[in-house]
Amino acid sequence: MLKFFFAFEGIDGAGKSLQLKHCAKALQEMGVSVVTTCQPSHLAIGKLIRDALVNKLDFEETTLALLFAADRLEHLKEIESQLTDSLVLTDRYLLSSLAYNASALDKAWIESINRYATLKPKKTFLFDLDPKIALERIQKNRTTPEHYENLSHLEVIRQHYLDYAKVDESIILIDATKPITTLTDEIIEHIKPYL
Ligand code: TYD
Secondary structure, three states: OOOEEEEEEEEOOOHHHHHHHHHHHHHHOOOOOOEEEEOOOOOOOHHHHHHHOOOOOOOHHHHHHHEEEEEHHHHHHHHHHHOOOEEEEEEOOOHHHHHHHOOOOOOOHHHHHOOOOOOOOOOOEEOOOOOHHHHHHHHHOOOOOOOOOOOOHHHHHHHHHHHHHHHHHEEEEEEEOOOOHHHHHHHHHHHHOOO
């Protein structure tokens, strides 16, 4: 039987990537076999996307949405093989496409190009944070903002995330203003029933 798959989501600057590392470490200390990964992935299409996010390449929004969906399909083969013996934590998954790419594009189209990403996370941890605080955090760590990192964009994306959280019980809302260790404990409690 495959092990379980968990996604960490939220607007840029919400702290999900750091928290994912803390959770992986806590699980490893409990003796659990864990693999961490992210989307955009490290695979060929993921690399193209990362170049576009830092403006080294320029794609239409529609092309970028297709690339995110294509990267996800390629990456799924790898995730599925890892799930045979490890629990997988991913930094972003399908909900990122729904929350981010549906800002400029039609939501039904985004859902349809992602239709074959049938592997569903057992739980998605949605890190919720005021975009103003998120941008302050980003500015402390980086000099050039990435593609989506501006206030009006992040406000729309946050709202999309919250709308999905209202209708999907597998999405766990996480208050990203809480201390790091409190959040690690909270998330591990949600994962424990699936160990
Ligand atoms: P992010 O996860 O913040 O990575 P890093 O910390 O390395 O910058 O950046 C990925 C960006 O890609 C983020 O702005 C969200 C966006 N994105 C989409 O628009 N659609 C998607 O399907 C995914 C996976 C990410």
